[in-house]
Amino acid sequence: MALTLKTNLADYAVTKAMKDGRVTSDVVTLDYCGPTPAHNGFKAMVRENKFDAGELAIVTFLQAKAYGKPYVLLPAPISGRFQHHCAGFNIDFGDIRPKDIEGKRVGVRTYTQTTALWIRGILRHECGVDLDKVTWMTLGDGHLAEYHDPVNCERLPAGSNIPEMMLKGELAAALLGEDMPKDPRVRTLVPDAMNAAKDWFARENVVPINHMFVVHAELSKKNPEAVREIYRMVKESRALAEGVPAIFPPIGMEANRKGIQLAIDWALDQKIIPRRLSVDELFDDVTANLG
Incomplete structure (x- = not known):
């Protein structure tokens, strides 16, 4: 029987195939029970552990990690763009x-x-x-x-x-x-x-990351196969996506290392996180080896 996970995820081109049922799993069922817009669920995610999986803004995730919240990163950006015009x-x-x-x-x-x-x-x-x-x-x-x-x-x-x-x-x-x-x-x-x-x-060869997929640390620890399945679904959904900009954050840990490191450096510089994080500590043994 598939494991049902409370999931907070908005509608993006790269997640559409997951959400409309074209990409499914026999291992996990993602219950998209988060609010609209999804960022309204970020506070509940990091303060109340309200979701098992879903998206988080990269800044929110860096803060969550710095303050010891139980989430780990998947090497799967959900949204990102150039920000010079903002x-x-x-x-x-x-x-x-x-x-x-x-x-x-x-x-x-x-x-x-x-x-x-x-x-x-x-x-x-x-x-x-x-x-x-x-x-x-x-x-x-x-x-x-x-x-x-x-x-x-x-x-x-x-x-x-x-x-x-x-x-x-x-x-x-x-x-x-x-x-x-x-x-x-x-x-x-x-x-x-x-x-x-x-x-x-x-x-720089970096597209600034906005949101990435995360999972609860306990899920990754107790059910690594479910986490691997989520990553597969994200990857397949991205492959089916239409209308994604030609230049978009890549998938994979090493492909994102420079962009994540830049987010860490700038977050520390801007007094958003209390200590320097390493890219590697954002992942665990399961998620670091995805892809």
């Missing part, structure tokens, strides 16, 4: 360059948001921005109860709308993913962001 400003209030946000207020949903990790890292390492000189205006806290934002973060009043505040000039800029306003006044803080991303990829 910082915007309203040109009506002046044409600004990345360094100009020093001493200013910049909005972001939460300081630990994965998009924010990547774009802040780009602003620091590609554009020379001193991130400690920016006041990060946030709407919410992180997923881990043990974590506290750096001292240069301030909480916005409940109900604040960051895109609107950026458009009104109340914030010098905003770090936004899909929420970036489709407004002709909005410009990317990183100049010529799309070409900057292409140049960065040519140098």
